[in-house]
Amino acid sequence: MFEQLINGLTQGSVYALLALGFTLIFGTLRMVTFAHGEIYMIGAYVGFEMIRLFAPSFVLAIMAALVITAILGVVVEILAFHFLRDAPHVTSLLVTIGISILLINLTQLIWGPETKSIPYALLDKLDYGEFEVWGVYITYLQIAVLTVTVLLMAFLYLLINRTKLGMVIRATAQDYEAAYAMGVNVNVVFSTAFAIGSMLGGVAGVLIGVYYNLFYPTMGQLYGLKAFSASVVGGLMSLPGSVVAGLLIGVVETFAVELGASSMRHMVSFLFMILILLIRPGGLFGGRELIQARGD
Amino acid sequence: MFKRLVLCSSFLFLALLLVVSATPSANAADTIKIGLSAPLTGDWAEYGNDFKRSVTMVFDAANKAGGIDGKQLELVILDSRGDPKESVLIAEKFVANPDIIAEIGDFSSSSCMAAAPVYEKANMVQLSPTSSHMDFTKKGKNMFRVVTTQGIEGPFNARWAVKDLGKKRIATVYINNDWGVDANKYFVEEAEKLGAEILTQEAFVPGEKDFTAILTKIKRLKPDLVYLPAFYADAAAILNQAKRMHFKTTVMAPGSLFSEKTIELGGQAVEGILVAANYFSTDPRPAAQAFNKAYQAAYGKKPNMFAALAYDAAGLMVAALKVPGVDSRAKVRPALEGLKGYNGATGSISYANGHDPQKELLKITIKDGKWVVYNR
Numbered sequence: 001m002f003e004q005l006i007n008g009l010t011q012g013s014v015y016a017l018l019a020l021g022f023t024l025i026f027g028t029l030r031m032v033t034f035a036h037g038e039i040y041m042i043g044a045y046v047g048f049e050m051i052r053l054f055a056p057s058f059v060l061a062i063m064a065a066l067v068i069t070a071i072l073g074v075v076v077e078i079l080a081f082h083f084l085r086d087a088p089h090v091t092s093l094l095v096t097i098g099i100s101i102l103l104i105n106l107t108q109l110i111w112g113p114e115t116k117s118i119p120y121a122l123l124d125k126l127d128y129g130e131f132e133v134w135g136v137y138i139t140y141l142q143i144a145v146l147t148v149t150v151l152l153m154a155f156l157y158l159l160i161n162r163t164k165l166g167m168v169i170r171a172t173a174q175d176y177e178a179a180y181a182m183g184v185n186v187n188v189v190f191s192t193a194f195a196i197g198s199m200l201g202g203v204a205g206v207l208i209g210v211y212y213n214l215f216y217p218t219m220g221q222l223y224g225l226k227a228f229s230a231s232v233v234g235g236l237m238s239l240p241g242s243v244v245a246g247l248l249i250g251v252v253e254t255f256a257v258e259l260g261a262s263s264m265r266h267m268v269s270f271l272f273m274i275l276i277l278l279i280r281p282g283g284l285f286g287g288r289e290l291i292q293a294r295g296d
Numbered sequence: 297m298f299k300r301l302v303l304c305s306s307f308l309f310l311a312l313l314l315v316v317s318a319t320p321s322a323n324a325a326d327t328i329k330i331g332l333s334a335p336l337t338g339d340w341a342e343y344g345n346d347f348k349r350s351v352t353m354v355f356d357a358a359n360k361a362g363g364i365d366g367k368q369l370e371l372v373i374l375d376s377r378g379d380p381k382e383s384v385l386i387a388e389k390f391v392a393n394p395d396i397i398a399e400i401g402d403f404s405s406s407s408c409m410a411a412a413p414v415y416e417k418a419n420m421v422q423l424s425p426t427s428s429h430m431d432f433t434k435k436g437k438n439m440f441r442v443v444t445t446q447g448i449e450g451p452f453n454a455r456w457a458v459k460d461l462g463k464k465r466i467a468t469v470y471i472n473n474d475w476g477v478d479a480n481k482y483f484v485e486e487a488e489k490l491g492a493e494i495l496t497q498e499a500f501v502p503g504e505k506d507f508t509a510i511l512t513k514i515k516r517l518k519p520d521l522v523y524l525p526a527f528y529a530d531a532a533a534i535l536n537q538a539k540r541m542h543f544k545t546t547v548m549a550p551g552s553l554f555s556e557k558t559i560e561l562g563g564q565a566v567e568g569i570l571v572a573a574n575y576f577s578t579d580p581r582p583a584a585q586a587f588n589k590a591y592q593a594a595y596g597k598k599p600n601m602f603a604a605l606a607y608d609a610a611g612l613m614v615a616a617l618k619v620p621g622v623d624s625r626a627k628v629r630p631a632l633e634g635l636k637g638y639n640g641a642t643g644s645i646s647y648a649n650g651h652d653p654q655k656e657l658l659k660i661t662i663k664d665g666k667w668v669v670y671n672r
Contacts, residue, residue, distance in 0.1 A: 007508040115529040120563035130540075137542050212505050214533055214561070222503060257509035263472045263499035265509070 012250020018227030019242035021200040028193035037224020043205025065202035073198025241285030331390035333401035335378035354610035380410035387414035405429035425605035450482025463521035479525035532561035572657040575604035587641035608640035
């Protein structure tokens with residue numbers, strides 16, 4: 001049981017890390033992006049190339065992924081949201097779906113459709129070892145993924161609630177027209193939020209890519225969907241909510257397998273989410289939003 | 297009005313002329329024609345060209361050795377592009393040509409099965425080197441294949457695991473698609489018959505990457521063998537996660553894992569896995585070595601499994617045609633069924649007990665990062 005709990009928390013921290021990005025973007029723009037899973041995928045591929053071509057170093061891989069995904073995030077924001085600020089929400093949503101398909105196909109063109117992996121000679125240099133607790137082997141990489149998730153959550157929470165930038169973001173989220181009238185450059189704010197959210201996806205891509213050591217063009221699809229669901233279950237605008245929901249979904253999935261439904265794990269986890277939303281339509285942390293919803 | 301009629305009829309006349317001139321003018325009596333339907337362009341072009349190379353090689357050799365009863369073999373090749381609709385059109389063309397007496401191909405099961413009714417209606421043999429879907433040979437009495445199905449491979453592996461290796465506690469992890477469900481079913485049925493205990497059968501959906509939960513469960517059951525009907529990316533993920541959990545056991549898998557990609561993606565974790573393959577380039581059996589030499593001499597490169605299966609398909613066809621009195625479509629089928637223990641590059645082939653060959657598969661394993669023949 002303890003081992004399955006660890007498995008579940010590791011799996012869940014992937015969802016949580018990605019869900020943070022969704023939550024940040026929704027929290028500021030009140031818009032959903034379906035290209036987030038693909039930004040995670042691009043982050044993973046950037047990390048893969050950095051490690052393969054330059055050096056087996058997490059720092060280098062993550063730095064490169066941060067830069068590329070931040071730029072990509074801004075591009076997505078400009079294409080899908082900037083020009084469509086006054087269009088119906090569904091238009092932007094469709095554009096992000098289009099971008100996600102475009103990114104998958106571009107990746108297939110550049111890297112091919114097959115699964116790639118970092119050569120083991122290089123990967124062994126990234127191996128930071130493991131330790132044993134009650135007969136369960138835990139790698140430091142697993143610990144790193146979980147720690148990074150919690151740290152990023154705390155960092156974002158402080159950024160949004162305690163800094164001037166955070167105040168500007170909150171103001172824009174509440175009413176971007178009013179914020180604009182107060183002299184806030186809302187376009188910069190939207191782009192910044194998108195860049196930060198995408199960087200979270202990029203970090204997740206590198207960590208998870210290396211953890212499983214499997215890189216393929218559609219790697220973001222299922223995780224993107226799960227993370228979006230985690231974000232919704234967490235309350236859509238609550239950073240701690242998305243982390244808790246992500247971890248919870250990971251654990252529920254793992255125990256679904258343990259109790260004999262290995263091919264139905266995704267069904268069980270989505271059923272679990274539906275159940276939570278039926279009981280608490282606003283999500284787990286729905287009452288305590290990161291940013292108050294607009295009055296309209 | 298009249299003008300238009302003239303125009304139309306002259307076009308019709310021209311078209312007819314083309315059709316007439318397109319029909320072969322060579323004397324049908326000195327050649328025996330065989331159709332080859334294969335994907336020469338498109339996603340599976342590589343495999344289609346393997347077919348073309350191997351079959352051409354066999355027919356050339358047969359012609360050099362005097363042909364069949366003094367007649368030369370002629371291959372009619374058409375490109376199916378890996379599209380089942382296209383392979384149906386090809387089948388109709390082959391059937392319409394009275395000189396073609398049998399067909400080899402196609403590559404994918406869906407292409408083969410789409411074209412099967414056309415061949416069956418014309419009572420023409422359709423011999424596919426690679427179609428492995430269980431239903432293909434059930435489409436009619438003229439459908440044959442060279443590759444083994446999971447119905448053969450599963451029980452073969454079960455006997456290897458239970459009888460030869462003495463493994464009694466077995467767990468399976470399989471991919472939840474048509475192929476994986478079959479592969480798991482036929483293995484489990486035979487293993488249970490032989491007295492092994494199946495501890496658990498875990499399915500995973502295609503695309504799954506996290507197997508830690510499944511593995512934790514299996515690890516606790518302490519199996520002495522895990523059977524893995526999956527593809528290389530899944531297997532690499534499963535075995536790497538098992539290694540991370542310090543879970544060591546004997547691992548066996550169908551031929552689907554026989555690929556260099558398994559080693560590339562799996563690294564240390566796939567060392568020692570046991571696989572049954574149709575063909576292996578360092579297979580010591582003489583027929584396989586003869587094929588290897590001939591192929592490398594003709595094309596200057598190493599053949600793969602698909603080339604070997606096509607080579608055997610062509611060899612089987614030549615052997616059937618050499619049976620005295622085989623001179624029409626209807627006679628090819630009994631001739632093929634009458635072949636006993638045809639010694640091919642992919643093993644000994646007989647169609648006496650059905651059109652799915654029962655072959656002795658080759659046991660291989662990974663040692664020091666290379667595929668090698670398994671020696672106990």
